[in-house]
Amino acid sequence: MTIIAAVLLALAAAGAAAAYFLVLKEPGDISNPDVPFIDAEPTPSPKAKKAKPVKPSKFRWPRYGYTKDHNRNFDPARPIRGRFRAKWKHGASALTEFPPAIADGRILQLSDDARLVSRDLETGKKRWKRDLGSLSASTPAVEDGRVYVTLLESSKGSGKGRAVCLRFRDGKILWSKALSSRTESSPLVHNGRVFFGSEGGTLYALDAKSGRTDWTYGAGGAIKGSPTLSDDGLLYFGAYGGSVHAVRARDGARIWSKRAAGGLLRGGNFYATAAVAYGRVYIGATDGRAYSLSAKDGRVAWAHQTGRYVYSSAAIKNVKGRGPMVFFGSYDGTFYALDARSGKVRWTHRSGGKISGSPTIIGDVVYYADLGRAITVGLKVGSGKLAFRYPIGAYDPIVSDGVNLFLTGNRSLTALEPRRVYKKRQKAKQAKVRKKKARARALVSPAWPEECRQLAPCGPLTAVRDRRIRMRG
Numbered sequence: 001m002t003i004i005a006a007v008l009l010a011l012a013a014a015g016a017a018a019a020y021f022l023v024l025k026e027p028g029d030i031s032n033p034d035v036p037f038i039d040a041e042p043t044p045s046p047k048a049k050k051a052k053p054v055k056p057s058k059f060r061w062p063r064y065g066y067t068k069d070h071n072r073n074f075d076p077a078r079p080i081r082g083r084f085r086a087k088w089k090h091g092a093s094a095l096t097e098f099p100p101a102i103a104d105g106r107i108l109q110l111s112d113d114a115r116l117v118s119r120d121l122e123t124g125k126k127r128w129k130r131d132l133g134s135l136s137a138s139t140p141a142v143e144d145g146r147v148y149v150t151l152l153e154s155s156k157g158s159g160k161g162r163a164v165c166l167r168f169r170d171g172k173i174l175w176s177k178a179l180s181s182r183t184e185s186s187p188l189v190h191n192g193r194v195f196f197g198s199e200g201g202t203l204y205a206l207d208a209k210s211g212r213t214d215w216t217y218g219a220g221g222a223i224k225g226s227p228t229l230s231d232d233g234l235l236y237f238g239a240y241g242g243s244v245h246a247v248r249a250r251d252g253a254r255i256w257s258k259r260a261a262g263g264l265l266r267g268g269n270f271y272a273t274a275a276v277a278y279g280r281v282y283i284g285a286t287d288g289r290a291y292s293l294s295a296k297d298g299r300v301a302w303a304h305q306t307g308r309y310v311y312s313s314a315a316i317k318n319v320k321g322r323g324p325m326v327f328f329g330s331y332d333g334t335f336y337a338l339d340a341r342s343g344k345v346r347w348t349h350r351s352g353g354k355i356s357g358s359p360t361i362i363g364d365v366v367y368y369a370d371l372g373r374a375i376t377v378g379l380k381v382g383s384g385k386l387a388f389r390y391p392i393g394a395y396d397p398i399v400s401d402g403v404n405l406f407l408t409g410n411r412s413l414t415a416l417e418p419r420r421v422y423k424k425r426q427k428a429k430q431a432k433v434r435k436k437k438a439r440a441r442a443l444v445s446p447a448w449p450e451e452c453r454q455l456a457p458c459g460p461l462t463a464v465r466d467r468r469i470r471m472r473g
Helices: 002-025 419-444 460-472
Strands: 084-091 101-103 106-110 115-120 126-131 141-143 146-151 162-167 173-178 188-190 193-197 202-207 213-218 234-239 243-248 254-258 275-277 280-284 289-294 300-305 315-319 323-329 334-339 345-350 360-362 365-370 375-380 386-390 398-400 405-408 412-418
Touching: 101 141, 115 146, 141 188, 162 193, 193 234, 234 280, 243 280, 275 315, 289 323, 315 360, 323 365, 360 398, 365 386, 412 419
Parallel strands: none
Antiparallel strands: 084 412, 101 106, 106 115, 115 126, 141 146, 146 162, 162 173, 188 193, 193 202, 202 213, 234 243, 243 254, 275 280, 280 289, 289 300, 315 323, 323 334, 334 345, 360 365, 365 375, 375 386, 398 405, 405 412
């Protein structure tokens, strides 16, 4: 009887394991419409008051994903469209996986050999550079005259990362903190603290001025993405091992944590950075799914299955005439636009290669790079219609200063200027040259005053002298 009971127990266990595999491992979409969705504000009407343009020298794109909620959506005051020309282009010393940051007339990019370069936004001229370590893969953050950087390795083969704070003006190192493991989590600066994750599974909160550790949080798996901040002061992020976490930014207290073994998450690793909007957390995983979770308790609202890994972080926008939408790419070579509430497909675009990096929305165009084909594509957010194509592309392709596009290639950074802006700039330049020449001619022209009539002490030299005095004021 004991043997029979043991056999029956084994069969029951095998059946449970099979059921677990079918529920948690079987590919497919998930839909739980009872998970709350906070409706977006109505899309502004065409008559709504438009924001005033910000001069590029004053514009800020100070962190990965543009905003702290990582919606990756920027609405310029004036549309950035039309044909583009390369205003300037510079090669990088190594692979450039992540986009640059923009602040105060500078653009700063960290290449994968841990070299940070600060350039003039208008001309591309190098202002300063710093070699900070041996390996990196993140975007710097700029705040209060300082630049914050995370490194995978401070020295080759060390396996230990580093967080560095530099002075924005000249790149002087203000503080540096050694870490026990590597990090490629782009830093987020908020309320005097610097937040980032590590491959050791630790979320760090450092004092922005000194680098002192304020608190840490253990996620149980590598944290690759940048932590995402909601309006109510919570940090959201995914980790390897298939877990997603919500942590209070003030003190690191856990609000919720969802793991593969405790719900509908199938167990894929979360490499992507989360985006938070409409009371939901949107994040992709290596199980091939893009997830929408409740920001309140982590329940799965929906999951959309793709053909390969979803390394891509999501971009979110309330699209005119279509409502809230989510945009992301998959390693299967398809770019997806889904309904943010239900996860239903609005449109797709077949790229034909491999999409590894994340999209960015500039106005009514969403841009992504195809790593396999080395191109960057821009699509209309409402319809998926092709609006832009450029023969350079790799990972996270586009940021903007409100006038130009800045495209990150495999080992390069290119400033793309709309041709209409270029023509306007050239006309203004030519007008300035003509005015300068006219002033010069006026200074040497032999025009005589009416009252002079060639009587001493008048004459050509006296007339020129008097004219110069009058023009000087």
